[in-house]
Amino acid sequence: MNPPTSDGATKFLDDLRRVYACISAPPFEFDHRGLDALFRKMRNHCKISLKERIEELSEQDPDNPCFGHVSLFGSMDLGRWETAHTNFLAWLFDPNQPHGFGSSIIAAVLNGLDDDNADFNQEGIRVINSCSEHYVSDAETSGRIDVWVEGRIAVSKIPWLLVIEAKIEASLGDGQLKKYDSRITQWKTGKPNARVFKLLLTHDLNSDDYADRSGWKIWDYQKLVSIIWSSGRHHVDAPGYHLLRYYLTGVLSDVIGWKLPLTQDTEDPYNALIYSSALMGERGHK
Numbered sequence: 001m002n003p004p005t006s007d008g009a010t011k012f013l014d015d016l017r018r019v020y021a022c023i024s025a026p027p028f029e030f031d032h033r034g035l036d037a038l039f040r041k042m043r044n045h046c047k048i049s050l051k052e053r054i055e056e057l058s059e060q061d062p063d064n065p066c067f068g069h070v071s072l073f074g075s076m077d078l079g080r081w082e083t084a085h086t087n088f089l090a091w092l093f094d095p096n097q098p099h100g101f102g103s104s105i106i107a108a109v110l111n112g113l114d115d116d117n118a119d120f121n122q123e124g125i126r127v128i129n130s131c132s133e134h135y136v137s138d139a140e141t142s143g144r145i146d147v148w149v150e151g152r153i154a155v156s157k158i159p160w161l162l163v164i165e166a167k168i169e170a171s172l173g174d175g176q177l178k179k180y181d182s183r184i185t186q187w188k189t190g191k192p193n194a195r196v197f198k199l200l201l202t203h204d205l206n207s208d209d210y211a212d213r214s215g216w217k218i219w220d221y222q223k224l225v226s227i228i229w230s231s232g233r234h235h236v237d238a239p240g241y242h243l244l245r246y247y248l249t250g251v252l253s254d255v256i257g258w259k260l261p262l263t264q265d266t267e268d269p270y271n272a273l274i275y276s277s278a279l280m281g282e283r284g285h286k
Contacts, residue, residue, distance in 0.1 A: 010036050046273050051264040053276040063236075064279065065229060066262040066272075068249030079254025082168045086132040086146040088247055089164065092228075092240075093149050094130035099240030101232060103127060106149065108231035110162065113197040113217050120153075125160070127151040136183045145180055150187075153195075160195040161187060165216075167202045168255055177210055221255045222271065226278045 013035065057064060071079055078084040091097050093106040107122040114120065127149060134148035147164035163184060165177065177200070188194050198216040205218050212218075225248050232244045252258045259266065266272050 043269065046269040047264045050266070050269050050273045050276065053273065053280065054262060054264060057276055057279060061233060061279065063233065063245055065225060065245055065248035065252055066258070066260065066275065068245060068252075068260055070246050071250030071253050072243065072246040073250050074254045079250055080168050082146070082166055082170070083132070085168070085251070085255070086164070086166050089166075090130050090132040090147050090149070092244070093127065093147070093162070095127055099243070100238030101235055101240060101244075104231045104235065105228055106130075106151075106162070108227050109199075110160070110197060112223075112227045113162075113199060124154045125151055126154055136179060143176070143179060145183065158193050158195060159191050160197070162197045162199070164199045164201060167200070172200075172202075177214065177216060181214055221251050222275050223278075225251050226275060230279070 010033075058067065072088075073079045073081065073084050092099060092101070093109070095101070095103045095106070103122040103125050106127060107120045107125055110120040110125070128151050130147075130149040132147055134145040136143050136145055145163055146166045147162070149162040150159070151161075152159050161184065163180060165172075165180065177198075180198075184196055184198070188196065196215075198214075200211050200216050200218045201221060201224060202218060203220060205220055210216075228244070229248055232238075232241070232248075235241055238244075249260060253260045258268070258272070262272060262276075
């Protein structure tokens with residue numbers, strides 16, 4: 001059997017019919033033309049909806065990274081280098097750095113991860129340490145956690161920890177998250193009320209059963225861009241505002257693979273429509 005080609009659903013369904021015939025299943029009649037027409041109708045509908053969203057978004061948020069032309073790390077041929085991204089995120093989450101966002105970006109990420117809806121107000125959290133490549137070692141294994149951010153809630157003094165494991169080119173190693181959980185357990189010793197947020201950034205939202213069982217949230221990079229920009233876009237006068245734009249444009253183009261600036265003729269109108277819908281939902285959120 002020939003593999004499916006880029007012709008799409010028609011070829012795929014024809015191959016599926018031949019496979020079905022090879023497994024001695026009862027004969028069946030199936031007219032793929034109706035389904036093919038439905039796929040085309042759905043795609044055209046998405047493209048029309050996307051065009052409307054893009055027009056509205058360009059009026060309300062003209063600096064949105066999806067309209068960008070320049071990738072920060074792509075200009076240095078580092079667009080898919082994981083360490084470049086995690087270094088930048090650790091810098092971005094640190095309010096003591098000169099980007100001018102204060103604690104707003106880290107607050108937006110924590111709120112996105114918080115199942116208890118505690119509402120981490122940017123004025124109510126303190127960041128004690130934000131670093132990338134946090135070293136982990138025990139008697140048997142060693143490694144580095146991509147992003148490690150420690151802080152406290154200002155009023156209650158409750159400590160919190162954000163741990164991020166980011167995957168772009170590489171896949172998760174065997175027992176990698178379990179090893180990191182061991183380090184997190186050590187950190188929690190003597191902190192009974194501590195809040196811990198664990199995030200796996202990956203293209204594959206079903207990439208790891210252990211993550212689901214042990215409390216790791218799984219985000220794709222598209223969601224990360226949406227959440228960070230939903231906060232950063234309101235800080236137009238921040239010194240790091242345009243730097244953030246160029247960075248997030250690079251995530252969309254270099255990591256996710258979008259052809260920018262975004263138009264209704266994108267190869268993936270479905271994800272683009274989801275992304276733009278999320279951004280429109282955040283509009284007006286301060």
